[in-house]
Amino acid sequence: MKLKRATWILLATALVLGGFVYFNEVEGVKQRAVQKEETQRVFVLNEDNIERFTIERDRQILQFERTSNPDRPWQMKRPEDVPASEPAVSFLLNLLARGKRAPLRGSEQERAFTIAQKDLAQYGLDKPLATVTIFLKEQVQPHKLILGKPSFDEKYLYALIDPPAGAVPELAVALVPVDFKYAVERDLQEWKDTSK
Secondary structure (H helix, E strand, O other): OOOOHHHHHHHHHHHHHHHHHHHHHHHHHHHHHHHHHHHHEOOOOOHHHEEEEEEEEOOEEEEEEEOOOOOOOEEEEEOOOEEEOHHHHHHHHHHHHHOEOOOEOOEOOOOOEEEEHHHHHHHOOOOOOEEEEEEEOOOOOOEEEEEEEEOOOOOEEEEEEOOOOOOOOEEEEEEEEOHHHHHHOOOHHHHEOOOO
16 A cells, blocks of 8 residues: 555654654753753752862851862861861752752742842841852852851841852842751861761
8 A cells, every 4th residue: 555645744744743842842841840950059060070169257268179089088178187077068068069049939930139239238248157169170260159147037048159259239149048057157176077
């Protein structure tokens, strides 16, 4: 049985349309989910790409560098040059790589609000709780997270994520999990590896 030319054209058209619908609907849903996830995250980065980081708090700077030793993957370089506590470092790095910004006023799309430079004190961002600077492999510009006061319900902290350098008229403020406070406010002894 031979199919007519018109049947072949209809069949080809159906296949093309079916492919379009599949890639647009099925694959498109996956891509939109990934994009939504990325807009919610504090930073879009891979934890394994973090080469070093610093925490500035209470006039103290803590500096950490990744090592090549699998038994002691992190070394505290400042204020002391000692092996770092793997659980303490992992907790912070996990938050940096997977932590999510809170939605604002029930809106899933809005993840930040703008304030004038003069209003930084209202959110505790003029004298921050801590500033975390993250240096990635093969990336010149570091990421910066400035942590301010807790929100009114104390579930989140006000934060500046990769703020622009210099004076700008407005800054974008996000709400990040309060777990960041627990991650950076550790006593110096808790950052040291005392297991070995």
